[in-house]
Amino acid sequence: GAGVSQSPSNKVTEKGKDVELRCDPISGHTALYWYRQRLGQGLEFLIYFQGNSAPDKSGLPSDRFSAERTGESVSTLTIQRTQQEDSAVYLCASSPYPGRTEAFFGQGTRLTVV
Amino acid sequence: AQSVTQLDSQVPVFEEAPVELRCNYSSSVSVYLFWYVQYPNQGLQLLLKYLSGSTLVKGINGFEAEFNKSQTSFHLRKPSVHISATAEYFCAHGDNKFYFGSGTKLNVKP
Numbered sequence: 654g655a656g657v658s659q660s661p662s663n664k665v666t667e668k669g670k671d672v673e674l675r676c677d678p679i680s681g682h683t684a685l686y687w688y689r690q691r692l693g694q695g696l697e698f699l700i701y702f703q704g705n706s707a708p709d710k711s712g713l714p715s716d717r718f719s720a721e722r723t724g725e726s727v728s729t730l731t732i733q734r735t736q737q738e739d740s741a742v743y744l745c746a747s748s749p750y751p752g753r754t755e756a757f758f759g760q761g762t763r764l765t766v767v
Numbered sequence: 768a769q770s771v772t773q774l775d776s777q778v779p780v781f782e783e784a785p786v787e788l789r790c791n792y793s794s795s796v797s798v799y800l801f802w803y804v805q806y807p808n809q810g811l812q813l814l815l816k817y818l819s820g821s822t823l824v825k826g827i828n829g830f831e832a833e834f835n836k837s838q839t840s841f842h843l844r845k846p847s848v849h850i851s852a853t854a855e856y857f858c859a860h861g862d863n864k865f866y867f868g869s870g871t872k873l874n875v876k877p
Binding site: 684686688694695696698701703709744746748751752753754755756757758759760761 | 797799801803809810811812813816818857859861862863864865866867868869870
């Protein structure tokens with residue numbers, strides 16, 4: 654596609670439910686990143702995928718968070734047993750060369766846990 | 768660990784005045800630096816990037832930034848700002864993954 658696509662754009666869920674967020678990176682981009690942006694805050698790194706290498710999960714805040722990516726395609730971020738503090742915009746980005754050129758961002762998924 | 772520091776969380780400025788948003792990064796062998804802009808309720812858009820070469824980088828919307836290796840800085844500047852520049856600006860350092868600063872909210876007043 655022309656850009657990074659994220660779905661859904663908005664998600665409202667009840668506390669305790671699981672949610673799955675999807676990211677379609679730009680075709681051919683080997684690197685994929687997930688960030689979390691709480692209201693009025695900066696970008697918090699969550700996880701980074703690079704090709705077939707083991708992902709860098711150092712930013713995942715708890716074991717309720719997990720993410721998968723198959724090859725260089727779609728990625729899903731799963732949050733289990735959602736809590737109110739999980740409410741945020743989740744941003745996905747992809748890049749052809751990790752760190753050495755810009756990351757292209759999707760519009761984000763706004764998650765609201767009620 | 769790598770890090771990026773944006774010294775000002777908010778910068779108020781009057782329209783047509785010059786503006787500088789400051790960014791410092793932790794020293795690294797490789798230096799790839801970026802400025803992104805985020806308008807309200809939108810994603811991040813690249814303003815400019817430094818990968819190598821000239822230390823003065825020009826970007827979109829009349830912004831420019833200067834890479835200063837000795838001061839480990841990459842400050843963003845514009846000689847005259849319009850109200851439409853009101854947004855949040857993020858500095859980032861690339862080194863495999865991207866390290867973002869905490870952001871600077873630019874508020875341009877009429």
